[in-house]
Amino acid sequence: MVTVRVDGLRARYGGKLALDGINLRMGAGIHGLLGPNGAGKTTLMRTLATVARPSEGSVELLGHDTAQQDGRKRARRRLGYLPQTFGYYPGFTVAEFVEYMAWLKEMPKDRVPEAVERAIERVGLVDRAGSKLKKLSGGMLRRAGIAQAIVNDPELLLLDEPTAGLDPEQRVEFRGLLRDIGSTNTVVVSTHLVEDVAIACDEVTLFDGGKLIFRGTPNELAELGTFGADDARGGDTTLERGYTAALRAYRERAVA
Amino acid sequence: MTARVLWHEIRRSGLPLWITPLLLLVSGLVFIQTLLRTGGQRLEWATSIFYDMTPMVVLASTLALVVAAWRAGRERRRGVAELIESTPRASSQRALLSWISVAIWPVVSCLPAVVAFGSLSREAVSGPPLFGILAAGLATVVAYAALGFAVGTFVPGRFTAPVAGVVSFVVTIALGPRVPHGLLSVVPQPTYGTIATNRSSVGLWDRPVWWFAPAAALWFAALAVALLVVATARRRLLTIVPSALAVLLAIPLAQTQVWRIDTASPSLNCSDGSVRVCVPNEVGVAPNAVATSTKPVRTRLDDLPTVAPLGVVDSTSASAYVWPQNCRSYPERIRCSSPRPSTAGEKLAERVSGWQCSSSSSPGTPMYTSPAPRLERGVRDWLLGRTGDSASEIARYLATLPDNERHEWLSRYLLAAERCDVSAVAGLRVS
Numbered sequence A: 001m002v003t004v005r006v007d008g009l010r011a012r013y014g015g016k017l018a019l020d021g022i023n024l025r026m027g028a029g030i031h032g033l034l035g036p037n038g039a040g041k042t043t044l045m046r047t048l049a050t051v052a053r054p055s056e057g058s059v060e061l062l063g064h065d066t067a068q069q070d071g072r073k074r075a076r077r078r079l080g081y082l083p084q085t086f087g088y089y090p091g092f093t094v095a096e097f098v099e100y101m102a103w104l105k106e107m108p109k110d111r112v113p114e115a116v117e118r119a120i121e122r123v124g125l126v127d128r129a130g131s132k133l134k135k136l137s138g139g140m141l142r143r144a145g146i147a148q149a150i151v152n153d154p155e156l157l158l159l160d161e162p163t164a165g166l167d168p169e170q171r172v173e174f175r176g177l178l179r180d181i182g183s184t185n186t187v188v189v190s191t192h193l194v195e196d197v198a199i200a201c202d203e204v205t206l207f208d209g210g211k212l213i214f215r216g217t218p219n220e221l222a223e224l225g226t227f228g229a230d231d232a233r234g235g236d237t238t239l240e241r242g243y244t245a246a247l248r249a250y251r252e253r254a255v256a
Numbered sequence B: 001m002t003a004r005v006l007w008h009e010i011r012r013s014g015l016p017l018w019i020t021p022l023l024l025l026v027s028g029l030v031f032i033q034t035l036l037r038t039g040g041q042r043l044e045w046a047t048s049i050f051y052d053m054t055p056m057v058v059l060a061s062t063l064a065l066v067v068a069a070w071r072a073g074r075e076r077r078r079g080v081a082e083l084i085e086s087t088p089r090a091s092s093q094r095a096l097l098s099w100i101s102v103a104i105w106p107v108v109s110c111l112p113a114v115v116a117f118g119s120l121s122r123e124a125v126s127g128p129p130l131f132g133i134l135a136a137g138l139a140t141v142v143a144y145a146a147l148g149f150a151v152g153t154f155v156p157g158r159f160t161a162p163v164a165g166v167v168s169f170v171v172t173i174a175l176g177p178r179v180p181h182g183l184l185s186v187v188p189q190p191t192y193g194t195i196a197t198n199r200s201s202v203g204l205w206d207r208p209v210w211w212f213a214p215a216a217a218l219w220f221a222a223l224a225v226a227l228l229v230v231a232t233a234r235r236r237l238l239t240i241v242p243s244a245l246a247v248l249l250a251i252p253l254a255q256t257q258v259w260r261i262d263t264a265s266p267s268l269n270c271s272d273g274s275v276r277v278c279v280p281n282e283v284g285v286a287p288n289a290v291a292t293s294t295k296p297v298r299t300r301l302d303d304l305p306t307v308a309p310l311g312v313v314d315s316t317s318a319s320a321y322v323w324p325q326n327c328r329s330y331p332e333r334i335r336c337s338s339p340r341p342s343t344a345g346e347k348l349a350e351r352v353s354g355w356q357c358s359s360s361s362s363p364g365t366p367m368y369t370s371p372a373p374r375l376e377r378g379v380r381d382w383l384l385g386r387t388g389d390s391a392s393e394i395a396r397y398l399a400t401l402p403d404n405e406r407h408e409w410l411s412r413y414l415l416a417a418e419r420c421d422v423s424a425v426a427g428l429r430v431s
């Protein structure tokens, strides 16, 4: 089932195009958005989160047209979002903040206490549930951010650079969580770290300069790198080499 | 659910900590003003509520404005705006919740002051306390909190809150009294001597009409709602026009004097009996108690029909006495000495024996000087029945006179005193 349907999407900041003619279909599973800094990943995430309006094109989420106010409202109830820069109220405890977000997401109130508890448990913050957010380390804050994103069991979960600030052990746990959610729901994860994608994602979408330049499985991306296996500039892993090769090929084509 | 979230907001807004000293400041100030400064003396309630409530309202309102302006910029300051944008909850609901959680503290900081006023009201001189005015004062604070929230929403910078606080404070303090009908004057104030002039030193406090305080409170509440709508509405510019109209409504409310003064309040409340003793309504003392206390004096005055009774209500009820209040005005307040019913007889004797001279203030007031003090004291003592051995010579002399001679003597004296004609008593025998 298609949960995200993007057609002819263009996003502008002033006169500058941050996304240029994107067409996308996504269904259940884990989708990685990959690309260098400034490629347009965050812009796409913000558009999918209904925070930014497209300059052109249409975005349909979970069957709702986000150009309509009513459609946006309905989609938002079933959405989870972790922005790249996660703002929070420092005086709130983890549990209070997650509960506050559950209220903002208009969850039925009888489901909230259990959902809050479960979300905090899933990110492994049970022993810090009563701690104020300002007392948490960077990694814990990210996990609190993920907890608020998943509290409503979102059918569409958008995570912008979620692994930034997590240590290796936490990353492993986080991937487990992603697989758990991604088995039934649509998860979109943006990252500039190729290894995140390699291990966790079912599908990779590669962006550069606001354009979609590659779509496929991690294996398909890795295959692109097998041709220049002895070219050390491409990276250490096949996936990294595939990533570099895809970018290089696209840029050469663009110049030509 | 909403209540739980509101509770988190109230507890975690970081305000309770630094609100404590402010709470103590606002309430402590009013406590000192209203309770300690009275020093056991009775205060004109209406006056003290005005002078002491004004600093309370100004302080608490400024505080409300500042914290609300600060809170309104929170989402942007904390970088949470984007996350919130992605949720379905109407932004007005969220804003309202966060506004309530900050507006509640300035209001709470006024509560001890309200208690102070309440305890003072037991000593009310000018009639029953006007708790409606307190409600209007609290509504003012709430409106300022809404104003701060609107300002903070439109200008979400870090400096908005402190600048708005300073500006508001300076404007209210410095310009407030200079603007004759400033915003604060929407809150009812005592106006001296406008209606009472035709009954000198009787009605000090022109009570506002009963509905004025509720109307003022309602207006401030409406203003608060209008400002909150401006702050939270999706199309803000559209909401500005109706809000501006709501604000402009204050002009007739503040400027129309007749809106505030209850012309019925100085009316009299009279005792039973052929000779009626009347007490102005706003004094709130039972006229029968005054009638009892003044009875001996009135009996002695009974056979003196030429004397115009003091403070006649109107020309047709010449037998009504008005019980005067004895008040002194100071630069900053008016203080009334105990107008207890038990002293009413003495007051009446003082008034009746006193001289109505335009060059000095009226008898019974501190500035009064008698042109014939010995005679005056004698008449007063006789009216009060103080004719024993220790009494003044004239009082004893009057007691010994036969009724018809005394009648003639007193008639001459009282007529002279009423006309301030000292030469008319020059030939009066005093022993």
Ligand SMILES: Nc1ncnc2c1ncn2[C@@H]1O[C@H](COP(=O)(O)OP(=O)(O)O)[C@@H](O)[C@H]1O
Binding pocket: A013, A014, A017, A018, A035, A036, A037, A038, A039, A040, A041, A042, A043, A044
């Ligand atoms: N608020 C903004 N104003 C102007 N330009 C922006 C803004 N946000 C992003 N951009 C530009 O849009 C492009 C895409 O940025 P972004 O989506 O953040 O990329 P990524 O997340 O892939 O690093 C970049 O060239 C960036 O400079």
Ligand SMILES: [Mg+2]
Binding pocket: A041, A042, A043, A084
């Ligand atoms: Mg980004």
